[in-house]
Amino acid sequence: MHESTGAGPGLVPPAATGGRDGEVRFEVAELTRVEGEGSLKLVVRDGEVVEAQLAIFEAPRYFEQLVVGRTPDEVIDIVARICGICPVAYQMSAVHAFEDLFGVTVDPAVRVLRRLLYCGEWIESHALHIYLLHAPDFLGYPSALEMAADHRDLVAQGLRLKRLGNRIIEVLGGRAIHPVSVRVGGFSRAPRRRELEALLPDLEAAIPEAQATLDWVAGLEPPDFVRDPLLLSLSHPHEYPYNDGRIVSNDGIDVGPDEWGSAFHEEQVAWSHALQARSHSGEMYLLGPSARVTLSPETLHPLAAEGLARVGMADEIRRNVFRSIVARGVELLHAIAEARDIVAAYAEPDVIRAPWTPRAGVAAWATEAPRGLLFHRYELDGDGLVRHAQIVPPTSQNQGAIERDLAGFAPGIMSLPHAEATHRFEQLIRSYDPCISCATHFLDLRIEEAGEPAP
Amino acid sequence: MPAADSHLHPTRPKAPAEAIARPRVGVAKLTSCDGCQLTILDLEDHLLEIAAAFEIVEFPEATSNRSSGPYDVLLVEGSVSTPEQVEWITELRRRAGILVTIGACATAGGIQALRNWGNEPAWRASVYPRPELLETLATSTAISDHVVVDAELRGCPIDPHQLLELLASLRVGRRPQLADEAVCLACKRRGTVCVVVAEGIPCLGPVTQTGCGAICPAFGRGCYACFGPKEQANVESLAAWFAEHGVDETSVPRLFAGFTAYAPPFREQAERATRHAHGQKERTDA
Numbered sequence: 001m002h003e004s005t006g007a008g009p010g011l012v013p014p015a016a017t018g019g020r021d022g023e024v025r026f027e028v029a030e031l032t033r034v035e036g037e038g039s040l041k042l043v044v045r046d047g048e049v050v051e052a053q054l055a056i057f058e059a060p061r062y063f064e065q066l067v068v069g070r071t072p073d074e075v076i077d078i079v080a081r082i083c084g085i086c087p088v089a090y091q092m093s094a095v096h097a098f099e100d101l102f103g104v105t106v107d108p109a110v111r112v113l114r115r116l117l118y119c120g121e122w123i124e125s126h127a128l129h130i131y132l133l134h135a136p137d138f139l140g141y142p143s144a145l146e147m148a149a150d151h152r153d154l155v156a157q158g159l160r161l162k163r164l165g166n167r168i169i170e171v172l173g174g175r176a177i178h179p180v181s182v183r184v185g186g187f188s189r190a191p192r193r194r195e196l197e198a199l200l201p202d203l204e205a206a207i208p209e210a211q212a213t214l215d216w217v218a219g220l221e222p223p224d225f226v227r228d229p230l231l232l233s234l235s236h237p238h239e240y241p242y243n244d245g246r247i248v249s250n251d252g253i254d255v256g257p258d259e260w261g262s263a264f265h266e267e268q269v270a271w272s273h274a275l276q277a278r279s280h281s282g283e284m285y286l287l288g289p290s291a292r293v294t295l296s297p298e299t300l301h302p303l304a305a306e307g308l309a310r311v312g313m314a315d316e317i318r319r320n321v322f323r324s325i326v327a328r329g330v331e332l333l334h335a336i337a338e339a340r341d342i343v344a345a346y347a348e349p350d351v352i353r354a355p356w357t358p359r360a361g362v363a364a365w366a367t368e369a370p371r372g373l374l375f376h377r378y379e380l381d382g383d384g385l386v387r388h389a390q391i392v393p394p395t396s397q398n399q400g401a402i403e404r405d406l407a408g409f410a411p412g413i414m415s416l417p418h419a420e421a422t423h424r425f426e427q428l429i430r431s432y433d434p435c436i437s438c439a440t441h442f443l444d445l446r447i448e449e450a451g452e453p454a455p
Numbered sequence: 456m457p458a459a460d461s462h463l464h465p466t467r468p469k470a471p472a473e474a475i476a477r478p479r480v481g482v483a484k485l486t487s488c489d490g491c492q493l494t495i496l497d498l499e500d501h502l503l504e505i506a507a508a509f510e511i512v513e514f515p516e517a518t519s520n521r522s523s524g525p526y527d528v529l530l531v532e533g534s535v536s537t538p539e540q541v542e543w544i545t546e547l548r549r550r551a552g553i554l555v556t557i558g559a560c561a562t563a564g565g566i567q568a569l570r571n572w573g574n575e576p577a578w579r580a581s582v583y584p585r586p587e588l589l590e591t592l593a594t595s596t597a598i599s600d601h602v603v604v605d606a607e608l609r610g611c612p613i614d615p616h617q618l619l620e621l622l623a624s625l626r627v628g629r630r631p632q633l634a635d636e637a638v639c640l641a642c643k644r645r646g647t648v649c650v651v652v653a654e655g656i657p658c659l660g661p662v663t664q665t666g667c668g669a670i671c672p673a674f675g676r677g678c679y680a681c682f683g684p685k686e687q688a689n690v691e692s693l694a695a696w697f698a699e700h701g702v703d704e705t706s707v708p709r710l711f712a713g714f715t716a717y718a719p720p721f722r723e724q725a726e727r728a729t730r731h732a733h734g735q736k737e738r739t740d741a
Contacts, residue, residue: 032519035489059486059537060591061567065578074709077679081566081714084490084612132496132517143518145506152503159499166497174670176497177490177612178681181674188675426519 022046024414026422031429033133033143035085036436040425042406044414052406054399054429058436064389067378072098072184072358075378075386080178082391085128085435088121088169089369090391091182092243093376097365098184100258101380104356109349110186111243112342116196117172117179118242118367119339123165124176125370126289126332129433130217131158134325137427138220154216157209161332164199164206168339171195185354196343203340210336211307214329218311222322223424225409229401230283231291231318234368240299240334241292243367248295249285258364260375266392284400287372288432289327294318301341304334321405321431328433358384369394371433395434402432474628478527481513483547485533485540486567486595490612491558492516492532498615508626524550528625534560534567536595548602555621556598559611559714563683566611567595568717572725596717606631611681611714614666634665637685638678641669650677657702657710662688662720683715690720691727708732 028040036058043051063082067075076094080087092114099106106114131154132144141147148155166176171191173179181187232253236245247255247263255263264279278284293300293308294317300308308314308330316323317330364377372394379388409428413421482492496517498505505511512522529551535541548554556562564571570578575593598604608617617633624631634641638660642649650656650672658677660669664685671678684690690711697707708728711721 030515032515032521033517035516037484037515059540060579061486061536061565061595062570062575062578065574065581066566066569070709071706077713078566081488081490081611084488084493087488087490128496136519142520143514145503145511145518146520148503148506155503159502162497163499166499174674175612175614175667177493180671180676183676189673 024418026418026425028422028426031426033136033430034434034436035083036434038429038434038436040406040422040429042410042425044410047411047414049407049410052403052410054402054406054434056399056436064391067386067389069385071384072363072380072386075389076182076184077178077180079376079391082393083435084177085125086121086369086371086374087178088117088173088182089367089374090376091179092118092367093365093374094378095182095184096243096367097258097363097376097378098380099356100365101361101363102184102356102359104185104354106186106354107349107351109347110190110352110354112346113172113187113190113349114182115239115242116168116339116342117182119335119342120165120168120172122242122331122335122370123168123339124162125165125433126328126335127158127162127165129370130213130325130328130332131155131162133433134328134430135217135220137423137430138222138325157213161206161209161213161336164202164336167199167202171199183353185356186349186352188353190349190352193346193348196346200340200343203336203343206336207303207333207340210329210333211303214307214311214326214333217325217329218313220325222316222320223409223413223427224320225322225405225412225428226319227405227408228319229321229405230279230285231294232285232287232397233291233295233373234366235296236299238299240301240338241296241368247366247373249279250295251283253279257366257375258362260364260366260392261377264392264397266396278400284404285397286321286401286432287394287397288324289331289370290317290321290324291372292368293327293330300330301334301337303337304330307333321428324431324433358382369435371395371435372398393435395432395436398432398434402429402434474626475527477508477510478625479512479522479525480509481522481524481526481529481551482511482516483513483529483531484516485531485544485561485598486536487533487558487560487565489516489532491561491608491610492530494557494613494615494618495530498619501619505622509622525552526550527552528555529553530555530557531598532557532561534563534565534595535592535598535601536567537591539590541592541601544598544601553605553625554598554602556604556607557618558608558613559681559683560595561598562607562609562718563715564595564597564717566714566716569712570595571717572729608633609664609666609682609715614668616668617666635686636665637661637688638663638665638667638669638672638682641665641667642672645669645673647672650675655701657697657706659693659710662690662693677710679713680711680721681714683718684720688720690724694724694728 024044026042031038039055041053076091079090079094136147169176173181232249234241234245235248313326317327360382366375375392377390378386381387413424571594621631651658656677659680660678663680664682666682711724
């Protein structure tokens with residue numbers, strides 16, 4: 001599959017693809033400004049979308065096997081490596097699953113520090129996506145680096161916000177990517193009060209910058225694309241959903257974080273061996289910032305709630321995925337404001353790492369990665385070693401809905417010049433912030449031979 | 456296909472013949488988590504200056520501009536784990552003036568190299584319903600096992616300071632100053648109390664190359680060797696020391712079976728441990 005890599009932007013005109021009469025094909029051999037390696041293929045025949053595929057050719061790494069025979073703390077280190085963009089999410093879903101099984105209650109200050117760590121990852125990831133990956137689509141640049149030539153202050157602001165998120169992770173976990181301190185029972189080390197206080201001036205300064213970011217992204221003109229998706233996220237009565245809460249949807253799903261398997265399953269679609277997640281009734285659903293902002297507006301930080309009300313886009317965020325950049329802006333503001341509050345009120349934990357005893361059983365939990373719900377399930381033996389693992393990353397859950405949206409979006413842009421329409425499809429995919437390296441189930445999808453009828 | 460034995464003799468960064476005014480830089484990826492190339496974007500305070508000093512012509516994660524080369528400098532993350540990647544890295548080598556491997560996957564095969572001990576077909580079948588559709592190799596290996604590599608940055612992930620040092624050296628045409636001593640020395644310099652001595656925590660610091668800043672001991676845990684073995688690492692001796700000092704025998708091999716498990720000194724230790732376990736079993740069975 002790598003023959004396309006580095007061979008150019010991959011925009012193939014329809015005449016070159018061997019399409020039949022009346023057939024138009026849109027293909028991007030390697031998507032750019034996404035995490036990991038994927039491609040897009042959309043086939044329209046006689047005005048009908050007959051195929052819409054987000055294909056993934058990331059090479060498999062067998063993480064669910066790599067963790068077999070390992071201890072819970074080793075698993076926390078290993079699963080972080082599923083994704084360089086959201087390692088904290090993997091550490092969090094795993095550590096909560098194990099603590100739930102072992103009956104460990106962590107120190108309240110440890111629980112707060114984990115929220116702070118997640119704030120750091122959300123800030124870093126959302127700033128990365130808004131400024132470096134997604135905004136260039138709206139402003140018409142190939143990258144943020146080119147964008148900086150005309151909008152240097154804007155890009156510099158995005159980089160400052162991104163740096164702040166990374167600094168939070170560095171203080172708590174030693175480094176921004178694959179931090180080292182998360183352990184079953186708490187942390188291997190808790191930060192001293194003065195270390196966190198050093199972040200406070202920059203957190204204070206970042207709040208108006210995040211507010212400005214939100215106002216800016218709300219002013220970016222989205223393509224017109226309205227639908228009514230099934231949305232799903234964690235929800236908690238008092239906290240914006242990070243580490244804890246029930247899995248809820250806007251059509252009535254309401255299950256515990258350990259009960260993912262009772263409401264959902266993974267299935268293999270006919271044209272692909274990628275596993276996609278569905279609810280048991282077969283519904284495709286959408287995760288991520290738009291889902292969380294829609295399902296949990298009442299637990300947003302007051303500053304973020306005020307920002308959402310100011311831009312007045314709650315309904316558009318729900319209905320138009322191109323407005324996900326606004327949802328990300330709301331959550332960026334939320335995470336910075338919550339991080340500031342946590343740092344300002346921080347008292348070092350009495351018990352940095354609660355003792356625990358392994359036991360056999362099933363450890364299962366879900367937390368909210370920046371791009372959506374991340375479910376882990378481990379079967380442990382009596383020594384506390386993993387015997388079986390299932391990891392369901394957000395992008396594999398979103399993939400079905402992304403493909404459905406590609407098909408739904410196509411009729412409205414078919415009349416555009418081919419290259420422009422292809423770019424719009426790419427922009428649509430980037431709206432979901434797909435994290436392809438995460439999606440351990442996503443594989444070398446076989447693309448049908450050109451001209452061969454779609455199944 | 457040229458083969459470099461850089462595991463046995465860690466790759467020495469070669470100095471470019473002369474400084475190039477604005478080098479054409481590419482970033483590519485094989486099998487990996489994207490974290491090492493993200494480290495480039497994590498150089499937030501320097502990113503715009505870097506983009507001015509270098510012409511970033513290929514970096515799919517960051518830009519839609521594409522270039523198939525040639526590149527003055529090509530940074531590659533990820534291990535070689537599919538038949539396509541064997542061909543692709545050979546082709547990339549042709550297109551690159553200086554090829555730099557970045558991170559534990561590219562320099563040692565990564566955590567996914569744990570499959571190299573013969574488990575791959577079974578693993579594939581257990582994770583995927585239709586394993587026959589996957590075209591993967593039975594092994595995940597370092598890029599230097601396939602092509603000549605000019606310089607490497609260790610780590611899972613790479614360290615941003617080392618990355619900056621590498622870029623600066625490339626820009627001015629000098630040799631990068633990258634530490635090749637043990638994590639222990641960085642610990643001493645940092646003033647961290649030894650976790651082995653003070654708390655009896657197993658730590659791979661004595662056999663691991665630094666570059667990370669000795670983070671793990673500073674955070675109250677043992678080093679897990681994500682920067683790989685230092686030169687002349689006496690792994691067997693450290694493993695024996697662990698066993699003599701109360702570290703559970705079954706957990707010692709797991710200590711070395713981490714993110715750089717397939718780097719030769721660790722790989723040999725895993726194989727010694729396996730032979731030892733077999734020997735024990737045979738004696739028990741007899």
